[in-house]
Amino acid sequence: MKGISHFISGVTAASFCPWSVQAAMEGNPLYFVLGGIFGVLPDTLDFKFYRFFYHHDIYVEPDANNLDPQRIAEEAARAVEMAVKEKRTVRLKLCTIRMGADFWRQYSIKFDTEKQEVLVRVGAVVNTGQVPVPGSENKEQKVGRAKLAYPIVQTYDAVTKVDIFDGPTFAMQPDEQGRVVLHFLPWHRSWTHSFTLGAAFAALGWLIWGWQAAVVIMAGLSVHVLEDQMGLMGSNLFFPITKRRFHGLHLMRAGDSVPNFGVVWTCCLLIFWNLYRHLPSPTFKFNFLQLVLYGAVIPLGAYWLAHYLLTRGRRDEAAAAPVQDEFDEPVAAS
Numbered sequence: 001m002k003g004i005s006h007f008i009s010g011v012t013a014a015s016f017c018p019w020s021v022q023a024a025m026e027g028n029p030l031y032f033v034l035g036g037i038f039g040v041l042p043d044t045l046d047f048k049f050y051r052f053f054y055h056h057d058i059y060v061e062p063d064a065n066n067l068d069p070q071r072i073a074e075e076a077a078r079a080v081e082m083a084v085k086e087k088r089t090v091r092l093k094l095c096t097i098r099m100g101a102d103f104w105r106q107y108s109i110k111f112d113t114e115k116q117e118v119l120v121r122v123g124a125v126v127n128t129g130q131v132p133v134p135g136s137e138n139k140e141q142k143v144g145r146a147k148l149a150y151p152i153v154q155t156y157d158a159v160t161k162v163d164i165f166d167g168p169t170f171a172m173q174p175d176e177q178g179r180v181v182l183h184f185l186p187w188h189r190s191w192t193h194s195f196t197l198g199a200a201f202a203a204l205g206w207l208i209w210g211w212q213a214a215v216v217i218m219a220g221l222s223v224h225v226l227e228d229q230m231g232l233m234g235s236n237l238f239f240p241i242t243k244r245r246f247h248g249l250h251l252m253r254a255g256d257s258v259p260n261f262g263v264v265w266t267c268c269l270l271i272f273w274n275l276y277r278h279l280p281s282p283t284f285k286f287n288f289l290q291l292v293l294y295g296a297v298i299p300l301g302a303y304w305l306a307h308y309l310l311t312r313g314r315r316d317e318a319a320a321a322p323v324q325d326e327f328d329e330p331v332a333a334s
Helices: 003-015 017-027 031-050 069-085 195-209 211-228 257-278 287-318
Strands: 059-062 090-096 101-114 117-127 142-149 152-154 159-164 170-175 180-184
Touching: 003 031, 003 195, 003 211, 003 257, 017 031, 017 180, 017 211, 017 257, 031 142, 031 152, 031 211, 069 090, 069 101, 069 142, 069 180, 069 211, 142 287, 211 287
Parallel strands: 059 090, 152 180
Antiparallel strands: 090 170, 101 117, 101 159, 117 142, 170 180
16 A cells, blocks of 8 residues: 555554553654554665665666667576576666656566566656656567476466666565565565564653553554455465465556555545544544444545446446456456
């Protein structure tokens, strides 16, 4: 999920602790601050620190002046072959292609498990907002294609777009069946997204501020881990006891707008309720069911209805059209 969703989820977790509300009413926001910090801390550790120290075995830097998708495809295939022959995890880094202060050349990489090959296609130039620049499409339709020497197991999307800022990393992990398991962004959601790390920080918080702070710290970080488990990638829940990420539930994606909006909206309601119910003499009186009805059911129901009516025609057109992937190849509709 987005950072704001994790942050407010951590604050919400803190609001369920009576001592947090009591301290805030006395002018001490410590527990709410701790909830927010540890709610967003796992992603902060990953994206601001850990990824810069992660080791890569194969580093692919495409030449912006002579872009060769075939070389990229062959390097990806070589990483798969190395993993099996050397019996170790091989880490492949695909760099982005900067074309100017605000322009990037986009390319896509696809690991095809059916045809056992990797394909790379050059795309359009996009700005930092990932919006294509008119007239910058790849008119030559450059596509690189390389056969995979060993079968692969896909654990994330088959197609990955590489465009702005920092490019993706793939970890090629050989298994006992002679296959290679592909892990997307192996440095993300590993040790930083574990309940054991939360327990360690909670113990430290106990020593500094007391057991109440430990409960808030553990709750804030745990909510982050559980939210991420709803997605595709999953997390390494009990590092270092476990060595791999548990598969996510595939219910949403981190950047999906509706789930993120829903989490933020729900958290705001819960924070409001947890503060309201500790007021000694509130001006307006209502119960939790009334809050849910007027604060969630009616507005979210109206949003869903408006969204349904406005997009019904487009959904019918999309259902009638053949489903294709980024390589313009038909794929099965789910």
